[in-house]
Amino acid sequence: MTVSVLVVDDSGFFRKRLTEILTASGQITVVGAATNGREGVELAAKLRPDVITMDYEMPVLDGISAVREIMAQQATPVLMFSSLTYEGARVTLDALEAGAVDFLPKNFEEIARDTSQLQNVLINRVLDIAKSQPRARTAGTPAKPVTATPPPRREIPPRAARAATKETHHETAPASPSRRSLKKTPARQYSVVGIGTSTGGPVALQKVLSVLPASFPTPIVLVQHMPASFTPAFAERLNKLCKIEVRQAEDGDLLEPGLALLAPGGKQMMIESRGGRGRVKILPGDERLNYKPCVDVTFGSLARSFPGKTLGVILTGMGADGREGCRMMKQSGAVVWSQNEETSVIYGMPMAVATAGLSDEVLPLNNVGLRLIEGVS
Template sequence: MTVSVLVVDDSGFFRKRLTEILTGSGQIKVVGVATNGREGVELAEKLRPDVITMDYEMPVMDGISAVREIMRKHPVPVLMFSSLTYEGARVTLDALEAGAVDFLPKNFEEIARDSSQLQKILIDRVLDVAGSRPGARPAPAPSRPPVPSSQEVARSRSRPDASAGSGPAPVVKPKEHAPEAEPSRRVPHRGPAKRYSVVGIGTSTGGPVALQRVLTKLPQSFHAPLVLVQHMPASFTPAFAERLNKLCKIEVRQAEDGDLLKPGLALLAPGGKQMMVENRGGQARVRILPGDERLNYKPCVDVTFGSLARSFPGKTLGLILTGMGSDGKEGCRMMKQSGSDVWSQDEKSSVIYGMPMAVAKAGLSDEVLSLEEIGPRLVEGVC
């Protein structure tokens, strides 16, 4: 089956290069190109592509505004192209909250060492986010107003009467290419809350929005420390941690080597590196290690969860959220073998049901929960 793609970018060179790479796969057909966000919205409605690739900075209408319009009118999986800078990270996070599924660096040299690797990365990513036709679900009202994009801020400053953005759009949920029946949903045993020593959360595609939904439900008095592993470039994790910290009642920051685990503190693994937890003499600290080139993911959920299983046998809660692939499955297996508990996100609320499916299909999930259930369940089940 051929995947149809609409390319939206104001750079003629980029449109041409991206079209050449995608059509060369034999699995993808570029059905249209647009030079700005407004054209992109109109062509999305007319052509109904399977996937849209979207630049974020364009004339007439920027990428974030276009994504919101597309999600409102006819939800389609959107793959954003972004610069790997702090400002690029902020804009990309805005786009993901608006409904984009995933992102890639716009500078091709930053994502591949050679042309063959570049082609594989781009083609695989488009096919992954395509999956099948997406389903849309209303996004819940955020605990605080949505953060405006930098371009929206600039426009509002230059036009005092400019109205605010339309707010978060529905989250697009592309399904796996050959979805199998979801494992039977376990009825959670609502027994007494457990005193976990630490909560570990691992996620990938769709994770930035999912983590925000979960963590904003936690009170400042949340008992357990948290460690977060989100597949994300090194230049993005500082901005992501800062964003979460502004939105959440608990403290969230990017982890540094030697940080102590503390109740109500969430430590985010830095991009491009590995985060492990050591528990010596009753003091638990994170260790930040260089990213091992032999590992596909930097940071890797399996690495962090494995260290949690060793440091806190029987006293860890592992949680796997939306994401491609199966990272986290082996770490969860180690947790279960040590007597700890594992929860996973359900298929319906996952942007990509890859990582949580791998955990659930392996029989490692003690509870399978929707995204909106996870935050309240953490408050209820973790004393």
């Protein structure tokens, strides 16, 4: 199946290069290109692409406003391009909250060099988010490319319609390991709660953490796949929205009740136990690891430092990061929860945990925060 893409960017060079790279994959057809956000909204309605790539700073209508309009009219997976700056991070977080699925840094120098690594990242990201179907879409005529007609696209049942059949906290269909019936784990005391996520994570974490009371009794550590320039702004954003305190972790920080520490981008966060108290150890990002920060690294350290006294939570994200860390947790006697498929932007990381038989509970996103309140004493 060919994935149809609409490119929205005010730079003629960037539109041309994106089109060349995506088309060369043989799996992607660029069906149109827009020079500003208003034109992007109009072409999205007309062409009905599978994925939209969106610049954030454009004339007539900016990228964030365009994303909001597209999501209101006809929700479509959007890949946002942004600068690797503090301000770029804030804009990107706004775009994700508006409905964008994921983001990539907009680096003219790298795209001009035409490296195979950049091509692979871009192509794979587009193909991955094409599967996300973040919100219900109305059926209609497939997108038509500029120069050729792509094969008919298959219609995917809207997530909202599928989710409407699930009214309980837990999955009840026994068809697969990720859908087996699971009972609530009894409320218990934990030394720490670890939450790991990737694509869709910024919005998911906001939903989970914003319902927790300031008196939440257990320290929380957060691992979100995110560049180094983004995590400070993300921690600040969460702190403003939450009753608990949220900040980017620093080497030597102590774990405290009512405090959530976010792993810094580009590095690895481990938790050590000293005298029964958790302490953060920040290490340089290991180039041998795909993810910096990596959920497996942090969760593995939790399993070693607090065996049987941790709660691991895996939320939406691509890939399988977190599965081995959760396996180590389970081997130590800990508890693991994972997000369900219907509410995941990308059902990769939570699926990897659930299908490995590591999930004690499989939860809709809106229930995770509530379960933390009632399940952590």
